[in-house]
Structure formats: structure tokens, C-alpha cells
Amino acid sequence: MLNFREILLSDRDDLHAHLYKAQGYGSEYSFANLFFWGEQRVCFDCGTPLILSRFGTRYSYLMPLGGDRAALIGLLREDARERGIPFRLFGLLADDVAWLAERFPGEFVCRTVRDSFDYVYDIDRLAELHGKKLQAKRNHCNRFEDAYPDHRIVPLTKELLPVCAAFAERWYATHEQINPETDYSGERAALDKAFAYFDELHMDGVLVETTDGVVAFSMGNRIREDTFDVNFEKALADINGAYPVVNRAFARRIRAACPEIRLLNREDDMGLEGLRRAKESYFPDLLLEKSIAEAVE
Secondary structure, eight states: OOOOEEOOGGGHHHHHHHHTTOTTOOTTSOHHHHHHSSEEEEEOTTSSOEEEEEETTEEEEEOOOSSOHHHHHHHHHHHHHHHTOOOEEEEEOHHHHHHHHHHSTTSEEEEEOGGGOEEEEEHHHHHHOOSGGGHHHHHHHHHHHHHOTTOEEEEOOGGGHHHHHHHHHHHHHHHHHHOTTSOOHHHHHHHHHHHHTTTTTTOEEEEEEETTEEEEEEEEEEOSSSEEEEEEEEEOTTSTTHHHHHHHHHHHHHHHHOTTOOEEEOOOOTTOHHHHHHHHTTOOSEEEOOEEEEEOO
């Protein structure tokens, strides 16, 4: 059995350096997301870092990057057998699916998972909201600016995190009343980690406030040479334009701080209808298709 253990903050440099090379891959290949979400474990004993993920009772292995992938998949398959769990790989791109079919014919069943597709956008398009398709977003931003001429947009710093945390608590309290069937516990735990280790994880973001207080914030981290990941975004939905304003402000903040960034990955929609509509309304430049592979027993 492989020596998987909890992912620690001290693993950040080693894991980030490895995952940073995953050009074209989704937001699963991010140290911050592995550190934030669910129960993620790492094994460093094979020359290439390997990840075992558990959400609830479901175990999956992240598709290995680098090294002898065929040999690594063999090791993971044996590890799953010894643990008595189904062997499942996640985070696969179309090329990975084709490679598995060629290298392990008949041994895996692959299926795309629409709920896990990442929404990827050109940063300039989100920063400027140019074009007819985004006219409605520009209109919402204009209405917000007209209604709140004294609003402020400031970079998110460690000193402002307690204000953001208090705002997030109010946001969750409201949404748990509106959507009692939705379980926010996983996201709340992930956001708490982001607040606790903001600087250590090299997070960046923006805060939007009016004279009445905070109305929105957004935060994320760089996951590729040309890609920034948007990990969390919260706003008051009853304030017209709060979401478009913070979305645009985040894009402008990252573009100014990191001019080499071309893409914003706004991650998946988790199958939530409202979130899917919101992300589709910005017309992604790329809807990154991802698959799961399950071993045929």
C-alpha cells in the first residue's frame, strides 16, 4: 500500500512546482484546491507526487502527471485493490482518455462529468466586458456605479480578511435559509482555510464596499504561468451589479498585478443550476471538458 498522508502547508512549494506544469489541465491541479477541499492525501514516494482524494465516501486518484504514467497507474491500481476501494481516476482531459484507451485497452470505462467542467475566460474580456454579448454585464456595472458613487474597490489584504470572514458568515446564514437543502459545509471549511493561510498560499483578491459596508469580495491564486484561478467569490445578490462589479474588479486587479496572465479559470459549477447559468452568462472562451476513468473489474 502506498504511503499516502495528509497534505500539509509545508508541502506547498514542492506540490505547487509540480502542478504548475499542468498546462491545459483543470483547477484540480492546484495546491490551494487540494489543500482547501475535502480530504486530500499525497504520496511523494514514487518520484512523482500522487494524490488520493476523498469526498464523503467516494475515493478517486488524480490522473498522474509526468514520470512513467503507465507504471504509476499500475501502482495506484494496486493501492486501490489493497485498500478495498474502486479504482477511479479523475481530472482527465480528452488526450488522457485517448491515451488510456490505447495503453490499457478495455480496462477502463471513461465518462465526461459535465458538473466538473471548468469555465475559462480571457482576462481582458472580463476586465473590460467588451462586446454585445456582455452588454448586460456592463449595464449592471453602470447601475451599481450610479447607485453607489462612493463605493470603493480595494485589494484584498490579510488585514481585511476578518471583514471578509464576517461578510461570508452573513452570506452563508442568508443562503442556508433560502436553500436549506444545499450543504455549504465543505465550501465554508475551504474558505476558512483560505482566510487562515491567505499569504502562505499566495492568494490575491479584491473587496467591494459601499458606505453601508462590504457588498462583495473575490479571491484566488495563480495556478499556471498564464492562468489565475478564482477560488471564491461572494456578493449580495439583492444589490444590482454587485457580482458583475466584483468579477470585473478581480480581472482588472490580476491583470495589473500579473500582466502575463491571459486566462481566468472560474472553476466548475458543481451541477448547481443557478451557478451554471451565472457562469454561462459570461460566455466562457473555453469550457474545459474533464472525465473520470473507472477500472473494469
